Amino acid sequence: MAPERWIVFTAVALPFIAAALLPLGYRLLGERVGYAGAAVAAACFGLVASLVGTSGTVSTPWIPSMDVAVRFYVDGWALLFALLASGIGVTIFAYSARYMHGMPNLVRFYATLLAFMGSILGVAFASDLLVLFLFWELTSVCSFVLIGYHADEAESQFSARMAMLITVGGGLCLLVGILLLSSAAGVVLGGGAFDPTFDLAAILATETSEGSISAQLEDSGLFLPALVFVTVAAGAKSAQVPLHFWLPRAMVAPTPVSAFLHSATMVKVGVYILGRLRPLFGGPEWELLIAGLxxxxxxxxxxxxxxxxxxxxxxxxxxxxxxxxxxxxxxxxxxxxxxxxxxxxxxxxxxxxxxxxxxxxxxxxxxxxxxxxxxxxxxxxxxxxxxxxxxxxxxxxxxxxxxxxxxxxxxxxxxxxxxxxxxxxxxxxxxxxxxxxxxxxxxxxxxxxxxxxxxxxxxxxxxxxxxxxxxxxxxxxxxxxxxxxxxxxxxxxxxxxxxxxxxxxxxxxxxxxxxxxxxxxxxxxxxxxxxxxxxxxxxxxxxxxVDGGYRLSRAVHPTALYRGLLAEIERSSGGVRRWLHTGLIRSYVWWALAGTCAITLAGYATTGAPPAIAGLGVPAAMVLVLGVAVVAALSVTATDTHVTGVLTLSILGFMVAIFYILASGPDLALTQLVVETLLLLIFLLVIEELPAFYGELEVSVAVRDAALSLVVGATAFVSVLLVAPPGGGSLSGTAKEYVERAPKEGGGTNVVNVILTDFRAFDTLGESIVIAMAAMSVLVLLAMRGRGETR
Amino acid sequence: MTTIIMKTTARVVVPIVLVVAISLFLQGHNLPGGGFIGGVLTVAAFTLVYVAYDLDYLEVSVLERDVDPGTGIFEHRTVTTYRRLFTLGLAVTLASGAGALLFGAEFLSQTFEYVHLPLFGEVELATALLFDVGIYCVVVGGLLAIFSVVGAE
Structure with a gap:
């Protein structure tokens, strides 16, 4: 019998909805909201229990172009796990309502616990590999929040971070395994390795027929990698040696959390996925690896x-x-x-x-x-x-x-x-x-x-x-x-x-x-x-x-290795920080520009040879304007005060504006003029705050900066060469199309504006969001400066 | 920078700049101009006022309101207004885009209509203008919020 679609979706979504409504519930019920949580868990339990005896897939499209859908697969194994999660959830919530009496942050606690239960139900039913991954990581994140319940205690912070690093790291391995699996499935079920299939139920169904996916994996030599990645993911989540050490540490969480997450549900996720994939990967390698582990x-x-x-x-x-x-x-x-x-x-x-x-x-x-x-x-x-x-x-x-x-x-x-x-x-x-x-x-x-x-x-x-x-x-x-x-x-x-x-x-x-x-x-x-x-x-x-043996093996304890690894990472990132994070804006600008140029030039280099320079027929007026711009640029470096520097720089800007006019881009020219004016005004606004003179210039700094300037210039030059349409003054196909369509469909004769507000309005929207974000960042940064963020 | 020359120049120039900004903004659909250019020019006008006078000048001398000097720059009424302005701008752009959905069109698609108004004659009403109003508000609000806070440092 096929499962009812709404029952499955409701069972998974209900805890999340309840988690979102929890602050409201806390207002109304106070601490007794724990019993409301128990009621939600009981409702989920009831919904899942009504599915017993059914099996099949229900789905709703999510990203159809990538064949990703929110698919849920109901069978005995999923039902067993889901019943356990929701059933034990009932007792845990009821217990918490009493146990967490008088504790702080109860809204966060219960909301996370509910979201956690929802994610477990999601993992249990998920039949799309990407959806599975999503819920899988959600359980890690919820677990992180719950382990770190006592957020101001160092012990809690350490344990929560450890659990997060191990389980999310394992989750990344799962992602790799999933991608290997889905590309192999793409070959068997769909159009090829680049047309991946994420439908787990379909993947498992092939195992009983010809042309199975495990055979495909073995043919391409990816069987063992996929198996190992999935095993690492499951092992990290299910606390298997040598990644077991986060589990005892997680006991700093309140006891209901330990009972729910770290005994009955979250750690079972790894076991669950192994059971799920057992029909797919089963074989001698599997037996050796999994049984041994x-x-x-x-x-x-x-x-x-x-x-x-x-x-x-x-x-x-x-x-x-x-x-x-x-x-x-x-x-x-x-x-x-x-x-x-x-x-x-x-x-x-x-x-x-x-x-x-x-x-x-x-x-x-x-x-x-x-x-x-x-x-x-x-x-x-x-x-x-x-x-x-x-x-x-x-x-x-x-x-x-x-x-x-x-x-x-x-x-x-x-x-x-x-x-x-x-x-x-x-x-x-x-x-x-x-x-x-x-x-x-x-x-x-x-x-x-x-x-x-x-x-x-x-x-x-x-x-x-x-x-x-x-x-x-x-x-x-x-x-x-x-x-x-x-x-x-x-x-x-x-x-x-x-x-x-x-x-x-x-x-x-x-x-x-x-x-x-x-x-x-x-x-x-x-x-x-x-x-x-x-x-x-x-x-x-x-x-x-036992104690004697434990002490003897101290050097190879995974906890010690973990600590050593963390310390090493901190040390080396401290080393990098001395180069990158100097606190001086000029060094940030240097790295940002150098990085951008390096990436851009590398991109050009991999795509092929630079185009030939053709059609150097530049009008005399343009040459004059650009010549003045070059002179202005050169003389900026020779100025000795800010005011002359700024004024000289704006000559360059205005020359560029004139160049735009000559190149028949009035909109660009207007924008350039207005922005140039504004820049000048900003300089005037802040000029009193700047140091009056530049001080001695070190030769090494000058050389470094000059080199960077050359590279930036070269990047811009190559970009223009590559991007500019071929000479001859004729419009490209896209441009012609825009010119034709703008008055008809956009109702405006200013093509640039119609493009901005209509044809490519999404871009403009994105840019306006960037402006708003920049404004917010400046406000936040300046407002936070006085708050003693000294560490 | 608060010299007499500067102040006098600002007095004469700012109204002209503002009018030009608005006309550039309105004519943007058919002639050079638009929300971004109009917005930046408006910002330039206001910045000129700040450079020549100070942040409270508009409130105190032009609008003849009292300014509470006690609160910090972030709670300053001017900054709050700018913050609201760019939020409003974002809302307008999004709403104008979402409005298209109501008519069964795709998000952010625009349309236009010619109407006959007394005095003005044939006038084109484009939904793109609404979108541009949003852009204008974001540019003015965002940039001025930054400048007024940074300028107060």
Missing amino acids: GLATMTVGAVIAVRAVDIKELLAYSTASHLGLMVAAFGFQVHYGAEAGAFHLLNHALFKAALFLVAGIVAHEAGSRRVDELGGLWRDLPVTAAITGVTALSMAGIPPLHGFYSKELLFAAAWDVAEASGGLAWLYPATATVASVFTVLYSLRFLWLFLGDRPEGLGSVHRPSPALVAPPALLAGAALLVTVLPERAIDLLVQDGALATATAGETVSVHAELPLELSGPVAMSLVAVGVGVALFPAYDRVLAV
Whole structure:
């Protein structure tokens, strides 16, 4: 069944409209506007939910000449992601309404959060590659604003900038990947490599037929570059090693943001795109790259999570680890891979969002986020403890909780691949098991915040308000529901989602049942849980080992590399600044003119030989006028005061005006005269402010300036030669056309004016905007000068 | 520059310049001239007043209003007026362009009509003139805003 067009468009547009109306809503509702946000999210959830069971493309043209349209594609995978984003959005907004009580800048906070949700829905449904890119970058920008919520704290600024650089940098890689893909698609589907096709649904549809786009990419040798660029983009967004370090840093954002963006939605965008493109890129290269990347992240994230000292940091690294799990799942080229990836997307979103909200409650009520300062909280926070029990054990993958099923599917995928390939491929299940041991360890550690002994230093813990506990309880309830009725959840959502990510030839059929007999994957689960639980009493010793390894590898930590790179960039741009940014207008003018001339001349040089100079029949009057102009120009350099300099310069200007008259351009001449007069007046206006004499002239400066003058003159000369119509005084075709049409269609006999106001009025409009902009810039610059912008 | 010679010359010249500017602006459709040229010439006239007298001269002596000396140059009434003028100019150009859309024509397309007026006889009314009014306002407002602020430094 095809989806209703208006439902899809409304679902994506609604959050943006709500974000625009939010300042008004804040006026009316105050802090309760958070609940309005929840209502918007619920409306989106309802709209998306009504689409379940449909599939197909809806579109509206955007740039038809480039075959770009706002296309939205609805299928199981898009619906799963969109439902998660909007559904979790409801709980996050409801939680924020209470959690953000009394905080500043709430309008910006909620508006960005809404816009963010809209962008995620956009990414989920986007079927046009450019629209996808647009929404993709929008999520990065919104995330930047939200991470930097505490805009005046250095820590926030650093983290927000880091997230922005990494994810937007990844976005640029995505753009390259998209362009490679679309040009290959152009060859297969359209008129050729220069007639790109951006329709993702059409691109994916070719994979099942002859003449596929991946084959085309391989023929042109671009398969691997496209794959790598897309992987880097997805890895940056989904915090894969070695670009994982921005995610824990992003935890400076308020907790609802961490729960929403950095566990359930934004970081899933990378996983989502990998799932989306899996049918296209699937193959041995894909498996090696993606599965390897995912498993590495899964292990590194889990190991670092064990040594985290802050509960949000623990959850952040655990998020990276679970993202690695999903990425690895999509990497494996067996049907279990698609199943594990799609199922874990749902499971992880449910338990991780709940856990983050729990972390927020703990920080809010106990006043600390340090792991070693918290413990035995179950007496103070019984409901929260119950929520944590369900979700943390699910995170650890303990049966029969829902997290177990998807993890078991991953183990099955790794095991199958290893069995089929043998040899080194056994590293896949081995790594996955090791990572899971650590997952069990840190999950239990988080649970021990509630179960263990109560530390001495922990003061009184308040009871959280029901408004704070209800959202995570709702999520935990959903998690329990998936645990009890896994087949129902699979039928509704996961099966269709996994189908969309399956490569051709895979038969996807998601099952979730407790294993009753021993097999390879079951053994992996047993080892992971068994060793994890057995090691937990010796947590301190594990921690010491991990800490030792962490310190040894300090030199290659990506954070250190990132800092070093930033410092290097700052240093070298400081070096460039000493040349360019001197604060002296004359040096700016020098660079601007030199740059313009260089680019112009280079442009001429690449287009071919200069034209021959023909028809030097210049009337005597013109020679005289131009001669006077040259004399005036030369004598300007010899003047010793400003007044004589200005007056001599205006001789030059007036001579040029006369030249225009001789060349029968009265409009130009008038303009030149008027502007010249005005310039003279401006000089008179400012002349008293200028220094009275020029001072000593350094030889090097004089030589440099003379050289620049020559180059500028040469550029102007060559330009005139190239642009001027061939001699003989006859009008060009365009000019004739204008002369003919001006009285008839423009109603004016002054052709120049008709061109300005009618034929090319758009140019004139642009120029008038430039004038207005110049005026505004001058006003702003002068007004800001006194405001202590000294840094 | 505020010498007697300058002041006297400005007194005589400025009205003539202004009239010439307006005539250049109006005749622009059929003879040399137009919004930009008329605008720049108007600016020249005003700048001449500023050079010969000062920024407050027009307000105080010609219009006989009081000028509040306390506020800075950016809140100065003259500068505010110029700012409004170029904003208005942009609005007029855009509106004259968008007006064409109402008649089903493309953005910024112009048309013209001949009407018979008493005294003037046959007069051409072109929508291009409206567009030119906008350009004129932008040029006058923009340039004068810059000059009055810079000149006050």
